[in-house]
Amino acid sequence: MHSLLIVHHSSAAADSGRDEAGPARLLGGCGYLIESAGTREEAFDRVGATDAAVLALPLTEMNGWADLLMSRKTVPVLWWCTSATADLSVSACEDDVRIDGILSPSMQPSEMHWILHFSARRCYERAQWAKEREKLLARLEERKWIDMAKGILSKTKNISESEAYDVLRKQAMNERKRMVDVATSIVKVYQLLHEPS
Numbered sequence: 001m002h003s004l005l006i007v008h009h010s011s012a013a014a015d016s017g018r019d020e021a022g023p024a025r026l027l028g029g030c031g032y033l034i035e036s037a038g039t040r041e042e043a044f045d046r047v048g049a050t051d052a053a054v055l056a057l058p059l060t061e062m063n064g065w066a067d068l069l070m071s072r073k074t075v076p077v078l079w080w081c082t083s084a085t086a087d088l089s090v091s092a093c094e095d096d097v098r099i100d101g102i103l104s105p106s107m108q109p110s111e112m113h114w115i116l117h118f119s120a121r122r123c124y125e126r127a128q129w130a131k132e133r134e135k136l137l138a139r140l141e142e143r144k145w146i147d148m149a150k151g152i153l154s155k156t157k158n159i160s161e162s163e164a165y166d167v168l169r170k171q172a173m174n175e176r177k178r179m180v181d182v183a184t185s186i187v188k189v190y191q192l193l194h195e196p197s
Contacts, residue, residue, distance in 0.1 A: 003033040004116075005050040006080075007043050007057060007065060023056050023080045023103070030109040040068055047072050052116060052123075056080035059097060066098045076100040076123035078115070100126070142180040149183035152190045 006023045028034045035050055037043035047053055047069045055065055055077060066077045078101040079085070101119030103112055146168065153164035168186075172179040 003035065003050045005035045005037060005043065005047050005053045005069075005075075007037050007053060007055045007069075009038060009057065023054050023105075026105060027054065027103075027112065030112055040065075044068060044072050047075060050075065052076040052078060052120065054078045054080050054103060055099075056082070056085060058085050062097045062099055074123065074127050076116070076119040078103050078119050080104070142183075145180050145183040145187060149186040152186055156190075 004027055006027070008023075024034045024036055035046045037046050043053070043065065052075050053065075053069050055062060057065060057080075059079065062077070062079060069075060069077060077099050079097075079099045081102050081104045100122045101115045103115055107115070146165075149168055150161045150164040153159065153167055154161050157164070157167070159167070168179055168183055172182045175182060
């Protein structure tokens with residue numbers, strides 16, 4: 001990880017230049033290349049060239065910004081936690097905030113390095129879990145179509161569900177299609193023929 005995008009409110013840009021403990025100054029001093037963004041458009045454009053995003057924003061704004069950045073590129077999103085960004089009640093911590101790590105001005109350079117390292121790992125694991133979840137949901141949806149088609153074949157041909165499954169499998173092989181495609185066709189034709197006119 002070499003380059004970081006620091007996101008702050010555009011009104012805070014002037015203040016962050018004077019702030020000795022600002023994220024750009026501290027992280028830049030740790031050897032990271034720093035990009036800065038004060039608007040959503042700047043953040044969206046600049047995140048493509050960076051390895052992680054550090055949001056120096058209130059906790060309640062994390063999800064909106066994380067969604068914006070992740071719509072452009074999968075990057076670790078870290079929260080820059082200071083008295084200015086953490087002046088909320090404890091109830092804000094109960095929200096489902098999508099961040100991969102927390103940085104603060106009181107951390108030593110080695111601590112910042114390890115937090116960035118672990119947050120990158122967490123980010124990519126989360127992305128992998130999301131892909132796995134999509135695959136599982138797709139398989140469940142396919143299973144529903146196959147089960148409905150088995151039920152239709154069992155009922156119309158007066159055969160068992162295991163025999164209906166074999167019929168589906170053979171038909172898919174004969175047509176050189178996926179079993180779910182054959183099942184979907186059967187269900188849709190059955191629904192078309194049996195819907196009230």
